[in-house]
Amino acid sequence: MVEQISARALRALWRAGDEVALFDAREEGPFSRAHPFFAVSLPFAEIEAKAYELAPRLSAKIVVYDDGEGAAERAARRLVDVGYRDVVLLEGGLSAYREVGELFRDVNVVSKAFGELVESIRHTPSLSAREVDRLIRDGADAVVLDARRYEEYRTMSIPTAVSAPGAELALRVFDIAPSPDTLVIVNCAGRTRSIIGTQSLIDAAVPNRVAALRNGTIGWTLDGLALDRGQERRFPSISREAHARALAGTRARAARLGVATLDAAGFQAALAERERRTLYLLDVRSPEEYAAGHASGFRSAPGGQLVQTTDEWVAVRGAKIILYDDLEARALSTASWLTQLGWETAVLAPDAVAATDVGPSPRARPPIIVAPGSTISPEELAARRDHFVIVDLSRSPVYRAGHIQGAFWAAAAHLERDLSTLPRDEQVVLVSPDGETALDNLARARSVARGAVALAGGTQAFGAVTAENPQWLSEPDDSYKRPYEGVDNSRDAMQAYIDWELQLVAQLANDGVANFHVVR
CATH class of the missing domain: 3.40.250.10 (Rhodanese-like domain)
Structure with missing residues (x-):
């Protein structure tokens, strides 16, 4: 039986600055319509893919909730299965939380409310x-x-x-x-x-x-x-003169805010505390610079996006963040904002580490154990496509943009329910963009579709996709359509979004857990 924590006790942890992460186990659609202020979206089906990056210390306190759909209990068990040691449920879920705290809509609310403040x-x-x-x-x-x-x-x-x-x-x-x-x-x-x-x-x-x-x-x-x-x-x-002027301004601002710069010894001391204190190592340079060479253990988190969408990189409130930038100014500027957002943030001196690794951010996740007979190759699927029912578990906007011809889309959250509507005499092939989400959820699929397999390498390995003839096993409510991205947004949606942003300061004040401190 998973232990529970009350909404009042959770809010007390936030106010005290203690370490805690709050994960919403529902899909992003319902999350975007109502969630507590510091909640982070982590759909049940994406735990293996995302949890280790959002909460890198396995002994950190993790709180999980839903709104009565049953996803929270399953998510809590899965988090324990992949190694987390202090996982609790939010007592009463979202319904109980709304009795003591504000519920916020949209996504990346913490950063957006901070900007308005x-x-x-x-x-x-x-x-x-x-x-x-x-x-x-x-x-x-x-x-x-x-x-x-x-x-x-x-x-x-x-x-x-x-x-x-x-x-x-x-x-x-x-x-x-x-x-x-x-x-x-x-x-x-x-x-x-x-x-x-x-x-x-x-x-x-x-x-x-x-x-x-x-x-x-x-x-x-x-x-x-x-x-x-x-x-x-x-x-x-960047010119030498411009770099010097940028350093002067960002260093002065960071110093006024108490942002520390760590040398090699200070960095090693912080690393030594990782079992007792959650630590995030983030490289705030451009993705191209990061790929060309970065320090081992650092993830790519371009500084502007990190301030704008902090909850996509860090979930454990009360944790410590160390930023890297070989030109320093970007890390100093980003650290100045994260400090005011309530994070203990330090900047790593450029000469404190060596850029020994290349390529994109490494994935932090449990190893995928591929049992014999659990996958099908792209070549075999292409040759015998008519012999299979293909079920796509990608996010619905990704499926809309391009899917394997004839594939059905299913919400991973409702996989067992929706697979049970398919003919039982046909073999199911689960697909996802890189194949990992399909493998992560294969055991669930096999509980209702005996002999189901996953496409090795995912749709990116298969190659041939189409945007035509989408087929929906589930209602596509897994993703929130952001009214500020793309060129096909309605005027009403855009105006409603601006109106919502403008009232965030009042809602933030009424909620009372932010621990922000905007320095004049």
């Missing part, structure tokens, strides 16, 4: 879409810097904008806008990254006037203005 306390300057459009058309001495990921910038961007994702802003601004007379305008899709990016430059004592594009590309679209598509303007290489 920063603006309300710091009075971060902003300009409307119409004002920025007029400046661009008049050829004013101004630059627009897009603080989103480059992939988002490529999808749609403000005319003339240059891609400078998040933490790059304070490092690159002096090369992009060398004259102090140039107005610097920072935009994102909505509000958070614009606010944080603008305030990062102000806090780093950039001499230019800096302002956020109010409501980002959403505000631009709602005002009836046209966005560019497919642009490739990126920040230039």
Whole structure:
């Protein structure tokens, strides 16, 4: 029997700054509609794939909940099975929590609420879409810097904008806008990254006037203005003078906030505490720099995205975070924000470690044991496709974008229920993008579909996919459609999103567990 913790006791742990992670075992769709402030989405079917990265210390306290669907109990047992030693259920689930705390909607709420709090306390300057459009058309001495990921910038961007994702802003601004007379305008899709990016430059004592594009590309679209598509303007290489100026500003800000810089000895001392204190090692440089060479044990977490979507990298409140950046300024800027978000954060001196590893972030997960007869090769599936029922467990937007011809989509959360609706005389092949989610859930499939197998290497190994003729075994409620990404969002959804962001400060104050401290 899994132990339980009350909502009041959980909130007391947050207020005290103790280590605890709260995992929502439901799919992202219902999570996005209502969840406690510090909850992190970890669907039951994705535990093996994601839990070790979100909560790297197996003895940390893990709290799991749902809203009566039964996923929490199964998730708790699975977490124990993969090694976690202090797993408890939230007593009464979401229904009980709403009696004592606020429920928040959307995703990455902690970061977004923090951004709104920063603006309300710091009075971060902003300009409307119409004002920025007029400046661009008049050829004013101004630059627009897009603080989103480059992939988002490529999808749609403000005319003339240059891609400078998040933490790059304070490092690159002096090369992009060398004259102090140039107005610097920072935009994102909505509000958070614009606010944080603008305030990062102000806090780093950039001499230019800096302002956020109010409501980002959403505000631009709602005002009836046209966005560019497919642009490739990126920040230039860093000059020695610009680097020195960026270091001076970000170091001064970090010092005022008490951010420590660790030498090799300090880093080893932190590593020695990993069994007693959860520790996250994050490399805040660009993914390309990380892949070219990084220190062993560090995961790629580009600084701007780390501040914007902190819960996608770190789940254990009360943990310690160490950041790495060979140019320092990005780590210092990111650490300054994470500290105000309530995390103990330090920066690793560039010479304290060696960049010995190459390639993408290593996966932190239990080893997958592939029993004989549990997989089918892409070649065999292609040759004998008509002999199998293919069931795709990828996220529904991924399935919509491309799936194996004839494949059904099923929500991993309801796999047993939905597989039982298929003909029992046909063999089921589970597929997922890299094959891991299919293997992780194969035993569940075999409980109702004898002889089920997983596609080795997943759909990426199979290759041939189509967006045509989707077939749904489950209602596709596993993912939240973000109204600030992509180009097919309704005006009502975009306006509702901005309206929601603007009321977050009031909801944050009413909830009372954040432990944020925005330094003036």
